[in-house]
Amino acid sequence: MKLRRSVLALLTLLILPLPMPKAEARDIVDMTGRSVTIPDKVGKIYSASYPLTLLFYAFAPDLLAAVNLPIGEEERRFFPTILADLPAIGGAPGHGRSVNPEEVVALHPDFILAWVDPFGDTGATERQWAKSGLPIVYVRLNKLADYPAALRFLGDLLGRQSRGEELATYIEQVLARVNKVVRAVPPEQKLSVFYAESPDGLATECDNSFHLEAIVLAGGQNIHHCVQGAHMGMEKISLEEIILARPSLILALNQHFKDKLADMPQWRNVEAVAKNRVYVAPHLPINWLDRPPTFMRVLGVQWLANLFYPELYPLDIRAETKKVYRLFLGDDLSDADVDRILH
Amino acid sequence: MPLPLLGAGLGAAALGALTIGRYPISLRDIIAFLAAAAHLSALPQARYDLLHNIIIEIRLPRILAAALVGAALSASGAAYQSVFRNPLVSPGLLGVLGGASFGAALALILGLGGLAAQGSAFLFGIAAVGLGVGVANLFGAASMITLVLGGMISGAFFTAALSILKYAADPYDQLPAIVYWLMGSLASVDLHQVLSIAPPILAGIGALVALGRIMDALAMGDDEARSLGVPVTLARYAIIAAATLISALCVSMAGMIGWVGLFVPHFARLLVGPRNAALLPAAALLGAIFLIGADGLARSAMRSEIPIGIITELLGIPAFLLVLRRARKSWA
Numbered sequence: 001m002k003l004r005r006s007v008l009a010l011l012t013l014l015i016l017p018l019p020m021p022k023a024e025a026r027d028i029v030d031m032t033g034r035s036v037t038i039p040d041k042v043g044k045i046y047s048a049s050y051p052l053t054l055l056f057y058a059f060a061p062d063l064l065a066a067v068n069l070p071i072g073e074e075e076r077r078f079f080p081t082i083l084a085d086l087p088a089i090g091g092a093p094g095h096g097r098s099v100n101p102e103e104v105v106a107l108h109p110d111f112i113l114a115w116v117d118p119f120g121d122t123g124a125t126e127r128q129w130a131k132s133g134l135p136i137v138y139v140r141l142n143k144l145a146d147y148p149a150a151l152r153f154l155g156d157l158l159g160r161q162s163r164g165e166e167l168a169t170y171i172e173q174v175l176a177r178v179n180k181v182v183r184a185v186p187p188e189q190k191l192s193v194f195y196a197e198s199p200d201g202l203a204t205e206c207d208n209s210f211h212l213e214a215i216v217l218a219g220g221q222n223i224h225h226c227v228q229g230a231h232m233g234m235e236k237i238s239l240e241e242i243i244l245a246r247p248s249l250i251l252a253l254n255q256h257f258k259d260k261l262a263d264m265p266q267w268r269n270v271e272a273v274a275k276n277r278v279y280v281a282p283h284l285p286i287n288w289l290d291r292p293p294t295f296m297r298v299l300g301v302q303w304l305a306n307l308f309y310p311e312l313y314p315l316d317i318r319a320e321t322k323k324v325y326r327l328f329l330g331d332d333l334s335d336a337d338v339d340r341i342l343h
Numbered sequence: 344m345p346l347p348l349l350g351a352g353l354g355a356a357a358l359g360a361l362t363i364g365r366y367p368i369s370l371r372d373i374i375a376f377l378a379a380a381a382h383l384s385a386l387p388q389a390r391y392d393l394l395h396n397i398i399i400e401i402r403l404p405r406i407l408a409a410a411l412v413g414a415a416l417s418a419s420g421a422a423y424q425s426v427f428r429n430p431l432v433s434p435g436l437l438g439v440l441g442g443a444s445f446g447a448a449l450a451l452i453l454g455l456g457g458l459a460a461q462g463s464a465f466l467f468g469i470a471a472v473g474l475g476v477g478v479a480n481l482f483g484a485a486s487m488i489t490l491v492l493g494g495m496i497s498g499a500f501f502t503a504a505l506s507i508l509k510y511a512a513d514p515y516d517q518l519p520a521i522v523y524w525l526m527g528s529l530a531s532v533d534l535h536q537v538l539s540i541a542p543p544i545l546a547g548i549g550a551l552v553a554l555g556r557i558m559d560a561l562a563m564g565d566d567e568a569r570s571l572g573v574p575v576t577l578a579r580y581a582i583i584a585a586a587t588l589i590s591a592l593c594v595s596m597a598g599m600i601g602w603v604g605l606f607v608p609h610f611a612r613l614l615v616g617p618r619n620a621a622l623l624p625a626a627a628l629l630g631a632i633f634l635i636g637a638d639g640l641a642r643s644a645m646r647s648e649i650p651i652g653i654i655t656e657l658l659g660i661p662a663f664l665l666v667l668r669r670a671r672k673s674w675a
């Protein structure tokens with residue numbers, strides 16, 4: 001009898017609607033058109049995609065609950081100090097360190113942000129996060145031209161409209177300015193460019209690859225014509241093919257290739273090498289061109305447009321560098337800093 | 344005796360490979376270049392320089408490297424197969440590939456350039472075999488079975504260590520560089536490098552050939568070999584050392600190139616029989632010819648280079664099936 005009563009009491013307890021201190025929620029539509037319910041007041045978010053997380057370094061570092069990858073010693077001083085205290089817990093699987101969903105739940109973010117990976121499967125990402133019970137909001141961020149819309153979307157989502165607008169406007173202005181100049185260049189006068197990604201210089205990208213978007217936007221004509229088939233890129237090309245394609249300029253992803261070039265006399269008949277037109281992309285604290293693909297391309301595009309067409313696109317690169325680092329990262333660069341960034 | 348025939352075949356393959364590539368150069372260009380190089384006729388300076396650039400500095404090093412790597416992998420594969428008395432053995436048996444991959448990845452993560460990656464790959468390839476042999480010795484005399492197990496353990500250890508490095512690498516910058524290196528290629532080999540790596544590789548192949556008769560004795564079984572006066576353990580270590588040295592040099596220069604060391608020895612056995620004194624040079628020559636052909640395809644078939652490992656595997660599998668069909672009788 002006693003047992004039955006306690007069972008009854010337990011059942012009643014279970015049926016009773018528990019008074020839950022529930023925050024006000026609202027429905028939003030994310031950038032893939034999915035409807036998502038998120039809390040009205042957002043405290044912290046977790047970004048599962050590194051390029052998106054890096055955008056938050058500039059847009060709203062205080063809203064991040066964690067970062068994906070540890071920030072290097074050399075890079076740290078360029079980023080907002082608040083980031084130094086955040087744990088590095090990894091990101092979406094397939095890009096290096098995979099995050100443990102428990103780790104995310106333990107940080108109590110209000111929701112998860114992820115980019116629409118051009119080679120990924122949003123359905124799979126969604127299923128992966130379904131177990132955590134956290135809503136997931138997708139942001140389209142593949143091309144630099146997607147950034148203004150993404151920044152305005154995030155501004156509305158997180159109540160940071162003016163910051164979003166400020167960055168979006170700058171990116172739009174730059175793209176419009178560069179586009180106008182590049183459109184005026186006749187196709188036959190476009191500069192042919194070879195993009196060297198490995199120390200031996202023999203890894204490059206297909207002309208439609210997102211990895212070299214900045215080069216295309218700045219009006220460069222990539223010499224390697226093919227279709228990007230995988231996320232990684234780094235297509236192998238033979239030196240004979242490069243000599244044959246006669247690039248006017250070589251862009252190297254990092255310093256290794258340029259350093260090694262002195263020991264590689266077999267490159268001397270490559271037109272750009274013969275003319276000493278080999279340039280290395282600045283990489284502090286984020287590469288201006290790619291790996292990872294980020295908002296820094298907004299500066300990369302201007303640097304390249306000026307490099308490719310100095311008469312059509314005059315630019316004080318030092319002043320523009322200071323401006324972008326100030327606007328996006330809040331840095332006051334000294335002249336020595338600018339020297340270091342530009343090598 | 345098919346050895347002189349194979350030698351002639353290698354020469355023909357090398358000359359033929361000089362004529363293929365992405366830059367259009369005709370046979371007439373090559374003859375004109377050779378004539379100019381011998382001061383028999385004249386070519387405009389710029390044209391001569393371009394031809395020299397492409398023929399001597401781009402194509403020749405690759406062909407020499409392909410020949411060396413093909414010969415070394417095949418000879419060491421043949422030596423391993425006979426020492427371990429097992430037709431399924433390849434040069435990676437004792438963990439050299441796992442160790443070399445780890446070494447290269449380590450150098451790349453530390454931000455060191457290509458040459459450091461090669462040195463590190465070589466050292467760790469040797470270290471991995473050393474670890475495998477060391478483990479084998481822990482369990483008493485280094486018999487064949489403990490050596491195989493030691494190699495498995497060493498290979499698994501370095502593969503796991505490589506996975507840790509890949510996990511720790513920056514996925515947008517370092518990881519693609521590691522994957523790129525591991526795919527293997529002869530594209531960035533230059534003449535100086537080939538000429539400095541050639542003497543140790545040729546010496547290693549020569550040592551294996553010289554040990555051919557001892558291998559024949561070992562193939563009959565340890566006791567039989569001992570009764571013939573062969574110092575079994577010492578001989579086995581000497582063969583492993585030579586084979587490891589040359590395969591580690593190959594991996595450090597060209598990355599992972601699979602299958603060659605496994606199936607070329609079978610092909611050679613079909614041609615010259617199982618006697619190692621003839622088998623080893625035949626395998627080396629055949630392997631050199633095969634890899635020159637595979638590399639020629641890799642660098643000329645498409646605008647993008649095809650990773651050579653893919654070609655050796657795709658060509659190797661049907662060739663291996665053919666060999667198995669012919670060789671089945673002798674195993675039964």
